[in-house]
Each structure stands twice: as C-alpha cells, then as structure tokens.
Amino acid sequence: MTKHHSKNKQLIIIGGGASGLAASCIAAKYNIDTLLIEKNAKLARKLLASGNGRCNLLNAGEPIYFGDEEFAESVLNNCSFDKLVDFFSSLGLVLKQEEGGRIYPATGRADTVLDCLMRPLKNSSVNININERAVSIEPLNEGFKLIAEKAEYTCDNLILAGGSIASPKLGGTEDMYNMLMPLGFNLIPPRPALCGIDCDMKPYISLDGTRLMAICTLVCNDKPIAASIGEVLFSKRGLSGVCIMQLARFLPKNTENCHIYLDFSPTLGIDYCLEYMYANEIDYINEKHSALIKSNETAINMPCDMGLVKPSDIYRNTDKALEFLKERLAILNKDDILLGALPSKLLRICTKNSLKETAKSITALKFSSLSPRGFEHAQVAAGGISTENIDPSTMQTFYSKLYIAGETLNVDGDCGGYNLMFAFASGILAAEHVAGKY
Ligand SMILES: Cc1cc2nc3c(=O)[nH]c(=O)nc-3n(C[C@H](O)[C@H](O)[C@H](O)COP(=O)(O)OP(=O)(O)OC[C@H]3O[C@@H](n4cnc5c(N)ncnc54)[C@H](O)[C@@H]3O)c2cc1C
Known part of the structure; x- marks a missing residue:
C-alpha cells in the first residue's frame, strides 16, 4: 500500500508529551505551520501520571542532573526557572511551591497542566495527528522527510520529542534512539533510573x-x-x-x-x-x-x-x-x-x-x-542520545533545523520536578529557535 504524502510543513514535532507540547505551545504562539505526531491515542500520558497524578512540574532549587549534567544546566540557564514560571503563567496555570522547592499546579492535579498546555493549540497553526507512529527520518537537501506508519511527511524543521524507553505502559519506546542512531548520533546505553x-x-x-x-x-x-x-x-x-x-x-x-x-x-x-x-x-x-x-x-x-x-x-x-x-x-x-x-x-x-x-x-x-526494578517501573531512563554537538541554547543538532528535546537525551534529573522541567525547557528552546526568536 502506498503511503499518503502530506504537504510540506514548516515544523513537525514527534511526540505529544511534556517537551513536544511545550514546543507546540510556542509554535502556536508564533503561528508556525506545525504538525504534532503522537503514536498513542492520548497525549502526555507520563505527564498525567507524574507526581502520583499531582505533577511535580518544576523545581525552584539548584539543578540536580546526571548524565550530560553540564548540558542540562546550560539548557536551564537559557530557559530559566523564572522563564518557565512565566510560560505557565501565560497559559493561565496557577502554581504552588512545596518543600524542597517542588512546584505543583495549585489544583494538585496533573490534568490541569495538560488542559493549560492544550488551550493555545485549539484553533491554532498546530495540527495534531494521534495514533501515528514516526519510524524514520531522511535528511533532504532542504528540510527532512519523515516516514511514519501511515504516511510520509516533509518539513523544514523537525523536533524529536519522543521521550525515552522508560515506562513503556505510558508510551516509553526506543523509537527516538532507533531513528537518530542511523543519522550518526551516539547512544549512551539507557538504564532504568528512579525505580525501586x-x-x-x-x-x-x-x-x-x-x-x-x-x-x-x-x-x-x-x-x-x-x-x-x-x-x-x-x-x-x-x-x-x-x-x-x-x-x-x-x-x-x-x-x-x-x-x-x-x-x-x-x-x-x-x-x-x-x-x-x-x-x-x-x-x-x-x-x-x-x-x-x-x-x-x-x-x-x-x-x-x-x-x-x-x-x-x-x-x-x-x-x-x-x-x-x-x-x-x-x-x-x-x-x-x-x-x-x-x-x-x-x-x-x-x-x-x-x-x-x-x-x-x-x-x-x-x-x-x-x-x-526495570524500565517498566522506572520513572526515567539514565543514558540516551549524547548531547555532544547539540547547542544547549537552541537544542539544534549537527543537522541544521533538526532538534532534540526532553528525555531522549542523555540527561536524567533527580526526583523533585527536574525531569519535567528539563523536558519543558528544551522543548521551548527548540521551538523558539524555529520561530527565529533566539
Ligand atoms: C510514573 C511517572 C511519574 C513521574 N513523575 C515525575 C514528576 O513528578 N516530576 C518530574 O519532573 N518528572 C516525572 N516523571 C518523568 C517525566 O514524566 C518525564 O521525564 C517527561 O515526561 C519526559 O518528557 P518527554 O517529552 O521527553 O517525553 P514523554 O513525556 O515521554 O513524551 C514522549 C511522547 O512521544 C510519544 N512517542 C514516542 N515515540 C513516538 C513515535 N515513534 N512516534 C510518535 N510519538 C512517539 C510517546 O507516546 C509520548 O507521548 C515521571 C515519570 C513517570 C513514568
């Protein structure tokens, strides 16, 4: 069966989790013609499960990261805690701080965070294809071809925000690693982190x-x-x-x-x-x-x-x-x-x-x-795609206009909101660069 070819998009984002949705909100803000592709029927399943359903989405303290720790800190210097608070305030989200600098939505409910991330996407320049799994990427002279299970797409800019292998029941896969390694990216072998x-x-x-x-x-x-x-x-x-x-x-x-x-x-x-x-x-x-x-x-x-x-x-x-x-x-x-x-x-x-x-x-x-206890029970994966040759101020890789955001990268944070914070920050930086803002 020949695959459907979609018209060229300005931006494609793979993955409708924390980083992909943050990137989508920025794309909507700057009216970028965008397609968000998500393999699950539901968006942001990990975000909804996070913090025991309360979503510990940021941390006000000093960064505590492992793996490519300096890269993570640099990303959070470029998209600071204050900037992230402003981002969520602009979405209408009321936040509260608890012990250890942990930040939660004031409702104490992760679905409030998702509601706020979805609002700017309604009637916006961002289209969402759910139940569509991205399979491979082909760099073109101008832009990229994305081969997915149901269709083939072309785009000028591509953000990979498909997360890690951790917690497969909530959408974790090796897909991003498998898509990136043939393009010359190095994989630091993933292992379960934050698990019993x-x-x-x-x-x-x-x-x-x-x-x-x-x-x-x-x-x-x-x-x-x-x-x-x-x-x-x-x-x-x-x-x-x-x-x-x-x-x-x-x-x-x-x-x-x-x-x-x-x-x-x-x-x-x-x-x-x-x-x-x-x-x-x-x-x-x-x-x-x-x-x-x-x-x-x-x-x-x-x-x-x-x-x-x-x-x-x-x-x-x-x-x-x-x-x-x-x-x-x-x-x-x-x-x-x-x-x-x-x-x-x-x-x-x-x-x-x-x-x-x-x-x-x-x-x-x-x-x-x-x-x-294994990836099935791990909140995050340690390891992932090495950040060498990725710019921490834009998330752009050694391929111009190809960006990676979130947990796909060799960055894992401590418990306390650090992982979502990195996912949001990196998604925002990538989309802002596509928008020509930084
Ligand atoms: C139970 C649990 C509790 C957690 N609690 C917290 C917490 O309180 N605070 C915190 O900071 N972190 C927490 N985390 C970690 C945090 O949720 C993740 O680090 C964060 O969601 C990573 O964001 P991401 O956008 O990189 O990936 P994800 O949020 O995993 O999003 C990736 C998306 O891409 C989709 N996708 C994958 N492959 C493809 C493909 N080939 N094609 C299309 N779509 C694809 C996936 O289905 C998924 O929707 C928790 C994790 C778990 C599992």
Missing part, C-alpha cells in the same frame, strides 16, 4: 509493608557509591521509596558485589538529617546544591524526607548507636534493648547477642542481590 531496587528479602520477609526513615548507602566492591536519606518501603521483592529510587541510577551493570546498607539513625533519633550531615561533613552529591543548603537559613528547617548525600563510611553511626544502646540498658534488659525504638517487625532482625552487633545491625543492615 529488588533484592534478596529472604532474611527480611517479615518487613513486608513496613516504612521507615533511613540513610541508604549503595556500596559496590566495598566502595560507597551513593547515599540518600528518606523513607524506605519494604516489600517481598525489595526496597522502594524516593530515597531508594534515587540510588537506582548508580547501580552498575554487574551488581554481584553491590549491597545497600540501611542506617536507622534518623528513626532512632540518634542524630537527624542536616544536623547529622553537618556533624559528619557530608554534603549533597551536587556541590551547588550543597552550597544552597548551607547558605540558605530556612533550609535548616527543611524536613529531611529526601536527598542525595555524599557516600561516606557505612559504619559512621555505629559507635553512636552503641552509646545509645548502653544508655538504654539502665531501663531495659538486653533482649528488649530496641523495644520502643524500632517497629516490632525489626526487633528480631536487629537484636543480636552482643550490643556491638546490635549497634552494627541498626546502622548498617545489609541487603544483597540487587537489581533495578
């Missing part, structure tokens, strides 16, 4: 359903790789919770010699959060973020429900825990030493013959046989 970590739970099966504050340290080949603080959720298959999800991107391919150590000091009140971090000179992994925490007086009161910390000695709190246990011997016998300090399900697991061993188990409980 499965581990051998046989010794801890009774913990199923428990939640507890802990300092979590990932150690591979006896070397601490990354650490985070937050509430850990225990299940039959492994560990989850934001602080565990934050560690997933640091897991190497071969996890044979990797373990997670949980330190329950925050629950025991031995020391807590920032006080703990100050006392031990532990900084946030991101130097700028650390500077922010240290220079911002209000941050001292920030609830410590999340955060990446510099990995340090895994037994850093064991001596303090031993002192804590010795003090309790005055009121409790040795077998009940943890009673009232930890949930009952943990007592049998952590109470050992000697106080020293007990102190060790409550500050460095070891979990082994680690594996990330």
Whole structure:
C-alpha cells in the first residue's frame, strides 16, 4: 500500500508529551505551520501520571542532573526557572511551591497542566495527528522527510520529542534512539533510573509493608557509591521509596558485589538529617546544591524526607548507636534493648547477642542481590542520545533545523520536578529557535 504524502510543513514535532507540547505551545504562539505526531491515542500520558497524578512540574532549587549534567544546566540557564514560571503563567496555570522547592499546579492535579498546555493549540497553526507512529527520518537537501506508519511527511524543521524507553505502559519506546542512531548520533546505553531496587528479602520477609526513615548507602566492591536519606518501603521483592529510587541510577551493570546498607539513625533519633550531615561533613552529591543548603537559613528547617548525600563510611553511626544502646540498658534488659525504638517487625532482625552487633545491625543492615526494578517501573531512563554537538541554547543538532528535546537525551534529573522541567525547557528552546526568536 502506498503511503499518503502530506504537504510540506514548516515544523513537525514527534511526540505529544511534556517537551513536544511545550514546543507546540510556542509554535502556536508564533503561528508556525506545525504538525504534532503522537503514536498513542492520548497525549502526555507520563505527564498525567507524574507526581502520583499531582505533577511535580518544576523545581525552584539548584539543578540536580546526571548524565550530560553540564548540558542540562546550560539548557536551564537559557530557559530559566523564572522563564518557565512565566510560560505557565501565560497559559493561565496557577502554581504552588512545596518543600524542597517542588512546584505543583495549585489544583494538585496533573490534568490541569495538560488542559493549560492544550488551550493555545485549539484553533491554532498546530495540527495534531494521534495514533501515528514516526519510524524514520531522511535528511533532504532542504528540510527532512519523515516516514511514519501511515504516511510520509516533509518539513523544514523537525523536533524529536519522543521521550525515552522508560515506562513503556505510558508510551516509553526506543523509537527516538532507533531513528537518530542511523543519522550518526551516539547512544549512551539507557538504564532504568528512579525505580525501586529488588533484592534478596529472604532474611527480611517479615518487613513486608513496613516504612521507615533511613540513610541508604549503595556500596559496590566495598566502595560507597551513593547515599540518600528518606523513607524506605519494604516489600517481598525489595526496597522502594524516593530515597531508594534515587540510588537506582548508580547501580552498575554487574551488581554481584553491590549491597545497600540501611542506617536507622534518623528513626532512632540518634542524630537527624542536616544536623547529622553537618556533624559528619557530608554534603549533597551536587556541590551547588550543597552550597544552597548551607547558605540558605530556612533550609535548616527543611524536613529531611529526601536527598542525595555524599557516600561516606557505612559504619559512621555505629559507635553512636552503641552509646545509645548502653544508655538504654539502665531501663531495659538486653533482649528488649530496641523495644520502643524500632517497629516490632525489626526487633528480631536487629537484636543480636552482643550490643556491638546490635549497634552494627541498626546502622548498617545489609541487603544483597540487587537489581533495578526495570524500565517498566522506572520513572526515567539514565543514558540516551549524547548531547555532544547539540547547542544547549537552541537544542539544534549537527543537522541544521533538526532538534532534540526532553528525555531522549542523555540527561536524567533527580526526583523533585527536574525531569519535567528539563523536558519543558528544551522543548521551548527548540521551538523558539524555529520561530527565529533566539
Ligand atoms: C510514573 C511517572 C511519574 C513521574 N513523575 C515525575 C514528576 O513528578 N516530576 C518530574 O519532573 N518528572 C516525572 N516523571 C518523568 C517525566 O514524566 C518525564 O521525564 C517527561 O515526561 C519526559 O518528557 P518527554 O517529552 O521527553 O517525553 P514523554 O513525556 O515521554 O513524551 C514522549 C511522547 O512521544 C510519544 N512517542 C514516542 N515515540 C513516538 C513515535 N515513534 N512516534 C510518535 N510519538 C512517539 C510517546 O507516546 C509520548 O507521548 C515521571 C515519570 C513517570 C513514568
């Protein structure tokens, strides 16, 4: 069957997610003759699922990105937080800020964000084809040919905003990688990030359903790789919770010699959060973020429900825990030493013959046989198309008028609104360049 050929478009955007819709809004604003192609029947499925349906769409703090981190920061210098707030205000969206600089729609509903992104597209220069999957790109002397499943298109400018392989149930695919690699782009192998970590739970099966504050340290080949603080959720298959999800991107391919150590000091009140971090000179992994925490007086009161910390000695709190246990011997016998300090399900697991061993188990409980929960459960992919030779002020690639935006790129952000923020910013910059604005 011969494919339908559409008339040449000024701009085609592949992907109706966060970055593609932000780009579409700019295209509509400048009246650019645009076609948005989306393979799903519904637009922006990840955006709608984001933040547990509340959509944590921006973060007011310093950027925390991994992969091509400098590139991400540069994109967010070019399309700053203030500019993004102005963009959403111009769409009518009312925003509110919560702890950790997290920004949500004031309604607390992701569909409000989608409603606002869709409004400028109605009766605009942007046409939308849903249920249309883009397959390959052919650079022409002037512009590009786009081959999709149902039709072939030509355009002067092309923005690839088809996202990553993460979360296939919500539209994640490898399509962008497969379309870009034949054109000479490098792919940094994608791996699941921001997902739970499965581990051998046989010794801890009774913990199923428990939640507890802990300092979590990932150690591979006896070397601490990354650490985070937050509430850990225990299940039959492994560990989850934001602080565990934050560690997933640091897991190497071969996890044979990797373990997670949980330190329950925050629950025991031995020391807590920032006080703990100050006392031990532990900084946030991101130097700028650390500077922010240290220079911002209000941050001292920030609830410590999340955060990446510099990995340090895994037994850093064991001596303090031993002192804590010795003090309790005055009121409790040795077998009940943890009673009232930890949930009952943990007592049998952590109470050992000697106080020293007990102190060790409550500050460095070891979990082994680690594996990330996989792309099906990952909020984002670490890795992606390398940003070398992509201009962070326009998102234009080494092909003139070919742009890449959003999670397709080798950029992943921490939990807290950073991933959507990068997707929106990069989509806006690309479309503004097409419009000749920058
Ligand atoms: C459950 C969940 C919760 C999340 N929560 C947050 C959060 O609170 N805050 C945050 O910052 N980030 C969050 N994220 C991450 C965030 O949603 C993504 O980083 C962001 O949506 C990426 O935007 P994007 O435009 O690059 O890709 P996407 O939003 O994935 O959009 C890509 C679009 O392209 C379409 N597409 C793909 N291939 C093709 C093709 N060949 N042809 C046509 N169309 C195609 C897809 O169907 C999709 O609609 C969450 C992710 C998940 C899965």
